[in-house]
Amino acid sequence: MNKTLTAQELVKMFEHWAPKSLAMEGDKIGLHVGTLNKKIRKVMVTLDVLENVVDEAIEKNVDFIFAHHPFIFKPLKKVTQDDEKGRILGKLMKHDITVYVAHTNLDIANGGMNDMLMDELGIKERDVLIEMGKEELYKFVVFVPESHQEEVREALGNSGAGHIGLYSHCTFQTQGQGTFKPLEGTNPYIGSQGELEKVDEVRMETIVPKHLLTQVLREAEEAHPYEEMAYDLYPLENEGSSFGLGRIGTLDEKMTLKEFAEHVKKSFDVPALRVVGDLNKSIRTVGIIGGDGNKFLTQVKRKGADVFITGDLYYHTAHDAMGIGLNVIDPGHHVEKVMKNGVKNYLEEQCQKDNKDVEIIASTANTEPFQFL
Structure with a gap:
């Protein structure tokens, strides 16, 4: 339903x-x-x-x-x-x-606007163009009765915890024994009020990006059988994945600037575009920022891009691009x-x-x- x-x-x-x-x-x-x-x-x-x-x-x-x-x-x-x-x-x-x-x-966001633009161009291998920071990471530790470890592990992985590189649902667990005494007013899943209970449990550990903490906790609590879920959170010194504006990637085969401009025109379904640079220049590495990327010319050049795709290119910024030897293609803002x-x-x-x-x-x-x- x-x-x-x-x-x-x-x-x-x-x-x-x-x-x-x-x-x-x-x-x-x-x-x-x-x-x-x-x-x-x-x-x-x-x-x-x-x-x-x-x-x-x-x-x-x-x-x-x-x-x-x-x-x-x-x-x-x-x-x-x-x-x-x-x-x-x-x-x-x-x-x-x-x-x-x-x-x-x-x-x-990963998979967001600039990744969508790269998808349209058919550029699969790419990275962040203008790095703005790295995701903060936390170690999430939860104590689960052995009978429910698979349900909790699945809930953690599905909510975004335990993603390391191209692997998901990454956890580590150790077995032990948990003790608790349900007090007056409780409705325990295991045991009785006023009596000390001993349960075979699993200590399950995983890694969580900061922005997913609320989601992960909510999903873990829904999958956990206990009335009160016992867990720990530890901030980590490990660096998470980079995040930032724009993307930079590599074409499967080199093209001239003119050929690539035609490819951009067709990929984004625009009737016209503006190009700065030598149309016969060879292109392999592509940087892109959807919208207005005028202020990032120097950083894009430093990153190693042969051509920079962005919108709303200013007249004097185009001169600056020529001065530093950076080819630019402006297909407009509406490609977003x-x-x-x-x-x-x-x-x-x-x-x-x-x-x-x-x-x-x-x-x-x-x-x-x-x-x-």
């Missing part, structure tokens, strides 16, 4: 993948309009929240909009029907449509539209896994502001 889904549950599903902690300082992410304290039936994923997008949501009976670009980025001084923002807000409130935004946290199907597919998979009764769609409204003649 399918279960109803709340907006809060949907957000938790998403933030398991792209937590708010990944967002760049000052980014306007999270809830923008409406409430998360409601049940939702239909979700629409969009790049931008423009009036045509909201009209589409109303027409399709959407009650939750998941957006990439912040709807409210600068403080609003007034809300009237005479400007687009005011009209949009009026429509959203009237039709009880919640707007939630995930911006740079989706850009930075790849997130619509990427997020849709992720949310659908999670909702199906949890048997949630919700429909996820990608917006078909066009939000590209430019026309090419």
Whole structure:
């Protein structure tokens, strides 16, 4: 039987993948309009929240909009029907449509925006382009009766604990004996009130990234049979995986800059793009930052990229790129539209896994502001 889904549950599903902690300082992410304290039936994923997008949501009976670009980025001084923002807000409130935004946290997340762009280009071998830090790690230790060790181990692995490199469900366990005396008011799974109980238990250890701690604890408690789960958490000095903005990767075969620009054009389905550099130059290593990556030229060059793909390239920044010998391809900002199907597919998979009764769609409204003649 399918279960109803709340907006809060949907957000938790998403933030398991792209937590708010990944967002760049000052980014306007999270809830923008409406409430998360409601049940939702239909979700629409969009790049931008423009009036045509909201009209589409109303027409399709959407009650939750998941957006990439912040709807409210600068403080609003007034809300009237005479400007687009005011009209949009009026429509959203009237039709009880919640707007939630995930911006740079989706850009930075593993498998997020920049990985989606690399997927479109067919570049499989890649790494973080602009490193911003390393994930904090914790050792999670839980004491489980032998009868339930497999259930708890599976719950830990499925919630993201115990991932080391390309391996999942990594744990270590030792056997021992636990003791406890249930006091008045308890409802023990094993034993009786007032009597000391001895149980054969397993001490199970695993590693957990900081942003998954809440999720892992919740899943472990659900799988654990005891009324009170005994566990320890230890911060580790081990460095977790790097996280950061953009990706850098290698083409299977070299191309000229002209050939690669045509490949970018076709992959991102854009009618035109801008190129800086010698079109006959050989290209192998590719760096990419979806959106505006103007300020990262030097770091991209230092990282060893032959070509840098980014949007909104400024005139003088293009001169700077020429000066340091960095080829640049600007296919526009709107290529970030790849997130619509990427997020849709992720949310659908999670909702199906949890048997949630919700429909996820990608917006078909066009939000590209430019026309090419």
